[in-house]
Amino acid sequence: MTERNVELVVNGNPTTVGVRTEDTLLNTLREGLGLKSVRGTCGIGICGTCTVLVNGLPVSSCNALTVMHAGASITTSEGLAQDENLDEVQQAFIDKGAYQCSYCIPAMVLTVRSLLDRTESLDAASIREQLGGNLCRCGTYPQIMTAVESLIAGRKP
């Protein structure tokens, strides 16, 4: 078992973590750094609940090795709010009731955040396509769509 020190920027804070080479970002963030919004489920990158943003892009942290992400900037749901102010995506999810048991929601919020940051215009079909990898057993998808659509409507000049 080999241990390494890896430097990450987690939610804007430069951090050095001691990890084993087989540790995934999921282990490191959730167990090592206590960021409990990062949630493992399938363990094979299918369900999307462990999604974090790596340099702004959504990545399944359950099958991403921490040692391969030296220097990366990682965002979890904990890092979205600025001081007391929730991110607009978080606020829209609350306003539109886009959550039930909420297990999948932190990852869903991050995926939407990344989508809005990367994309100029989005229609319903492309939102569904982009969120197709985030499963929600409660079936809260209609309210999630409503929340995302409200964000897109809100940013039009």
Add this chain to the structure above:
Amino acid sequence: MNLRKQLDDLLVEQLEVDREDLHHEGGAAGIKGTAQMLGYAEILQRAELDELTGEGVFQSSEGMSTLDRETGQGRASVHWHEGAVGVEVEVDVETGRIRVLQCHGASYAGRVINPLRVKQQNEGNMIFGLGPALFEELVYDSGQVVNPNLSDYMIPSILDIPERLSSSAVENDDESADVHGVGEMTVPPLAPAIGNAVFRATGVRIRDLPMTPERVLRALEEARAEATT
């Protein structure tokens, strides 16, 4: 439910017997002491009726009354599954694939406290129910689940939701009415609604869940083969 009584009324007329002499078994009725039985469908056909509708009331003995408001212990809400779902489907007869175009679910919700949460349950449960109705299945081999992960037993994604999905809560406006649980109320009626719609569309009954393209196609081919012999 007074369906049994309505059937008896029809039989008394059709068979010219006394109500006391009738007996029912396995979806059929006949005269006591004789072997011949009439299926319920046949009774309706003889009476030239398309359907019978039964009405009934069940009074639960206890509701909120079992909740001790001091301790929070006891039953907080009554929860019987009174849900109904209607669907519109499209069946591809070449591939056997079912597409649910439209879905409406309703449940008895008693006194509604949070309308959004009721809506989420009613609609989310139909989305949940699409899985076991159409494609989600745990497969066992010698008692062992062989597809235990989300990659192999499919649950509905945001790409699977019907184009038109709506719901309604049947509310009790009485201020003193009980709070009524709405959890998973529209799950049980969804698969039967889809099965009935597929039957209406194709004439084929699918009796196993999930109603996968393979099962639908096999049933369609059996029906075609029967029709040609």
